[in-house]
Amino acid sequence: MNSLGVLLDLPSVRLALLALVLGSVALPIVGVFIVGLDIMPVRFAMMHVALLGIAIGLLTGLDPLLCALVLCAVTGGSLTPLARSGTGLSGAMGLLMTLAIAAALLVLSISGVNANGAFELLWGSILATRPGDVVALGLLAVLVPLLYGLRRRDLGLLLHDRELALCSGVAVERLTLILLVVIAVAIASAIRLTGALLVDALTLLPALAARRVGRSLPSMIRWSVLFGLAFNVGGFLLALLFDLPPGPTLVLVGGACTLLLHSIPERGLTR
Amino acid sequence: MEYADVRSPHVRARTGATTPAVIAAALRLSAVRCRHGRLIAVDGVDLTLAPGEHLAITGTNGSGKSTLLRAVLGLHRETTGVIEVAGRQARGTADWRRRRAEVAWIPQRQGAGRFPLLVKELLDSGGHLDEAIAAAERLGVAGLLDRTLGTLSGGQLQRAYLARALGQVAAGAELVLADEPTAALDFAGQEQVAEVLAGLAAAVVVVTHDRVVAAACGRVAEMAAGRLREVR
Numbered sequence A: 001m002n003s004l005g006v007l008l009d010l011p012s013v014r015l016a017l018l019a020l021v022l023g024s025v026a027l028p029i030v031g032v033f034i035v036g037l038d039i040m041p042v043r044f045a046m047m048h049v050a051l052l053g054i055a056i057g058l059l060t061g062l063d064p065l066l067c068a069l070v071l072c073a074v075t076g077g078s079l080t081p082l083a084r085s086g087t088g089l090s091g092a093m094g095l096l097m098t099l100a101i102a103a104a105l106l107v108l109s110i111s112g113v114n115a116n117g118a119f120e121l122l123w124g125s126i127l128a129t130r131p132g133d134v135v136a137l138g139l140l141a142v143l144v145p146l147l148y149g150l151r152r153r154d155l156g157l158l159l160h161d162r163e164l165a166l167c168s169g170v171a172v173e174r175l176t177l178i179l180l181v182v183i184a185v186a187i188a189s190a191i192r193l194t195g196a197l198l199v200d201a202l203t204l205l206p207a208l209a210a211r212r213v214g215r216s217l218p219s220m221i222r223w224s225v226l227f228g229l230a231f232n233v234g235g236f237l238l239a240l241l242f243d244l245p246p247g248p249t250l251v252l253v254g255g256a257c258t259l260l261l262h263s264i265p266e267r268g269l270t271r
Numbered sequence B: 001m002e003y004a005d006v007r008s009p010h011v012r013a014r015t016g017a018t019t020p021a022v023i024a025a026a027l028r029l030s031a032v033r034c035r036h037g038r039l040i041a042v043d044g045v046d047l048t049l050a051p052g053e054h055l056a057i058t059g060t061n062g063s064g065k066s067t068l069l070r071a072v073l074g075l076h077r078e079t080t081g082v083i084e085v086a087g088r089q090a091r092g093t094a095d096w097r098r099r100r101a102e103v104a105w106i107p108q109r110q111g112a113g114r115f116p117l118l119v120k121e122l123l124d125s126g127g128h129l130d131e132a133i134a135a136a137e138r139l140g141v142a143g144l145l146d147r148t149l150g151t152l153s154g155g156q157l158q159r160a161y162l163a164r165a166l167g168q169v170a171a172g173a174e175l176v177l178a179d180e181p182t183a184a185l186d187f188a189g190q191e192q193v194a195e196v197l198a199g200l201a202a203a204v205v206v207v208t209h210d211r212v213v214a215a216a217c218g219r220v221a222e223m224a225a226g227r228l229r230e231v232r
Helices: A004-008 A011-037 A042-060 A064-078 A080-084 A088-111 A115-123 A131-150 A152-160 A162-166 A172-194 A196-201 A204-213 A217-241 A246-263 B009-014 B065-072 B093-102 B119-125 B129-139 B154-170 B187-198 B211-215
Strands: B002-004 B022-024 B027-036 B039-049 B054-059 B079-085 B103-106 B175-179 B203-207 B219-224 B227-230
Touching: A004 A011, A004 A217, A011 A131, A011 A152, A011 A172, A011 A204, A011 A217, A042 A064, A042 A088, A042 A172, A042 A196, A064 A172, A080 A088, A080 A172, A131 A152, A131 A172, A152 A162, A152 A172, A152 A217, A152 B119, A162 A172, A162 B119, A172 A196, A172 A246, A196 A204, A196 A217, A196 A246, A204 A217, A204 A246, A217 A246, B027 B065, B039 B065, B039 B079, B039 B227, B054 B065, B054 B211, B065 B079, B065 B175, B065 B203, B093 B103, B103 B154, B119 B129, B119 B154, B129 B154, B129 B187, B154 B175, B154 B187, B187 B211
Parallel strands: B054 B203, B054 B219, B103 B175, B175 B203
Antiparallel strands: B002 B022, B027 B039, B027 B079, B219 B227
8 A cells, every 4th residue: 555645745646636626626517517418428529529639739730638628619619509409419429429530530640640649648647637737627617616606597497498598588509608618628628637538537427426416406516516526536545545547446436436326215315 | 450558557667668558469470380390380370469368279289389389489490470579579689588588488398307496496587586486375386495396296397387477477577378287287276277377467378278278268269280260
């Protein structure tokens, strides 16, 4: 077993912990939005779009991760018209991920870059967190709770029922656009921490756990942040203690806790 | 078409009218046609509803009744023709937001939604919480304010939506669109809702299969294969 004190003195470990704490504020709230809009495949779609962004970065010589972030934001925004129909967004994700991965492979082929190099950027590593990643997560940690605070009523109605929101004076199109851009940017930022395959640990798992215990949007938001902090910081410390890979450990801790919560009978939960 | 403004002084004041005058029809439809892809759901409907007038629309399932109400609110996109509420057509986003704010709506599909919403939040969504809570008290659902919609029975949910609409009317909405507002209610509930709707000073269009509700309306029209035919 490793000594936590020694490990926490390492700058890369401290930076990773800071990134995880900041990520645990914003990303679980984004997870609640994803669950509410019923667009769980969005993370797969954005993973593919991020790969296309990386490929474009490698082709043009720009920062690949910045390209991924910007492309995810633009793609998220351009999906807004599809949200008008109940199944529009969810169905569009399949099309989007197919097109994005095909375009990414084409761009990688044209640029002559080894595709494995681009894919490696998608796996992510918490211990390779850079100060720029922390800044991005810090901005999200301010902006996402601010968005929730300013638009709490409208968000509650939109996530409940789009038509009720429309008939209650909510600017549904604009709010959906903002949400999709925030979701896309948050996923692109989280990919850097845990990698694309494990991005659920930071977004969806806390939201799914919160859905089990929260009975309104405000309580779900509070629970999701608490669960996010507990899963991510707890998982990270466990990984450090037992010298395990952090990404999978985070996911397994979060997944096991979420599963446990969902296995408790309804009457056993104090709401 | 214009009508004498017989609204109470406080309602006129709220809508900006200070002296008795003539006002537009509460609802005017001209050659309204709605499509679901290739299917024509509403086929050339003309209708004029005076302020305060109550109309029941009956008809078989799938005859286009709900689509017609949704078209008035801009919820059905494939719509052509003229739809005026209080003499105004909705053309842009701002117009539609205004339209939806000035029309009280009781939807047919009052599903529990994808996400939890408290009854109090539903009542507040109409924009007039105090009036809606007062209506909820009259309808016997004021004790459910802190419950989520998903935990309510069908009848409780319908009463909650009705309370929201009544709150909007109390605050000045002059048109109520109600889509089968008694479908999940017991006999006593149906009579109560029919009585409440009949007592509204606002114009009402109610889609219903309920004879009690239809009998309480001054006008009755039947919808068949997308066409509207006045029967009383």
